[in-house]
Amino acid sequence: MRPTRFGRLALRLVLALLLAVPTLVVAQIATAGPGAATVLRIAEPPVQTVQVGRALIFEPPVTGGNPSVTWDRLPEGARVAGPGGLLLWRPSAGQVGRHRLRYVVDTGRHRVSMTVTVDVHHPYRPYDLVAMGDSVASGHGLQRGDYLGLDSCWRAAQASYPGRVFAALVAGWESDPDGPVARDEVTPLFHQVACSGAVTSELRTEPVGGGAGEFAALGPMSQVEWAARINPGLITLTVGANDLRFDRPGDFFDRGRFLPQVARDRIDSMTADLEELLDELVRSTDSTIVITTLHNPTSGRPQGIRGCRGECFVAATEEVVSMFSDAVHRVARPYWGRVLVVDFSEVLAGHGAPNGRGPDFLRAGGGFISRHLPIPTRGVHPFCRRGHGDEDTWVNAADCVHPNGEGHRAMAATVLAVLDSSGAATG
Template sequence: MEHLVVAGDVPRDEARVVLAACAGTSTSDVWEVPTWPPHGVRQGVGEPGWSQLDWAVRLNPGYVTLTVGANDVGVVDLSVLAGGELDRAELDRRLQAVAGGVGFLLDELVDRTDARIALTNYYNPTAVNPTGLPGCRGACFVELGEIVHDSLNRTLAQAAARHGSRVQFVDIAPLFAGHEAGDALGPGWLREPIETFLGVQVRAYCSEDDPSESWVSSFDCIHPTGDGMAAIAEAVAAALTAPRS
């Protein structure tokens, strides 16, 4: 990033954050889908159609954070749990695709930038007593949710381990123990048509009860609240500022 400041392409007072997270994307979108130029970049820098990866390589930031893979394996649309049963073969196929995609991203960032990279895993938002899916509620859904999240997190940890100290693996999963999803906002008759239209079933993670101390949004039962975001940010910052081994 410093070379762009010196060249006048990015004002020094705007050279702190170069990319923001984009929810709802698959791993391959990071290098396949065009994105807007990052805030603060002068007009004329870059090319139309550049992806997030293209910009990361061009800007060569000091730090890059990645959280990818959940949409690829079906954590949001729950397609690997159709009918309340786990399609293990399909999950394995998707995990293999995640391993390849994340491996490619990390290879590119390590080889083509000087950035220190933080790859996070995922917390399991599943409530202690979740709504679940037809044919798999309560303890059944807890078990399947754990299998999916644990499998994804192992895949991500293995991808990070290949790159030594350049890639810090940030295990955020334990932070959310005791802070799982609470009760979903809104009545079922209102939420169900919305979820059908969007093709998601995230309310399955939410609680049948109304527990306190949740760090998971009651709107979608997946994303973190402000407290959850603060805990994740603290863990990522600690990983990126820790001495390299």
């Protein structure tokens, strides 16, 4: 029986509603078949990912009926098999990136145009780690040469928390005699591309060096480009403190009165950049991404700000760190399964900043310099301890902000615990 004019109008209305609502089935068409009507269902295709040199086999999600499927402007090397539009493609290195491919489902009476998104990635390196971010990720202040200006990014590859995470993972892989690392079938590489002073947006725009092994010869590129080019098993990401200007806590006060809205506005601005950053990392890599929250270096008895010292300043910094943590969790939530959040807000608790008296190596062991040539911090480093004490610090005394070696060990242990509990695939 041929559908009535009203029936055809109703069918078009249903089709329009289905196309307007983001459901799995975007089109449902009644077609006349031998002896009975059949229903053709056209589903929204999920994003496809494929690595260079690997085969992509994509069958348009169409069920019911016997429609034909045709493709428009296929990428070089792709071909179609059969009337159902089965797409076969083995992309080359020059085709890395996002491709939107259009196909048309044709029943003879109805034509529905669909688009499938294909992300082509570089070959996956499951035993590599890429460290991205700012000074905390780079290991600012852990090497004496940093203070001589020998590295503008202040990198301490092995001593930084990402370097320690990598070393622990490699030790685990090497302990498995049947694993590819122990059998020397693969060589894990650590790529330190984080750079001190970086703000979130610069991870997508500012070129830096940092590739290891076969990647060392590649020219400078942005941190995101390094991650995409290497496509490691694990990416660590610590960023946002410079967007917040956390090293200038005086900005958050007016005559001793805490101004949380200043911090909130800066965090909101950082959040927009962080969303774009995570979206690009998820889209361009197959990596597990570990993003950390802000650590709190504040001493239990800090110098603070005039009009807000001691407990007042402690409470203010805790509120800022909490707002930052909430923002990171909120941004990461849509990427559940790919992005793990590691909370650093309490990692230095009980081990806050000391009374700053110069670089840690000058203070070691309580020697002559530490006793007789202290570098004053009052009014300069509000996070530093007010007065002297035996505080077991995990914060660099040169600036009272960055973690020292013990701080990085604690951060690495925190990351490893989250990786272990989550069962994240590393290697």
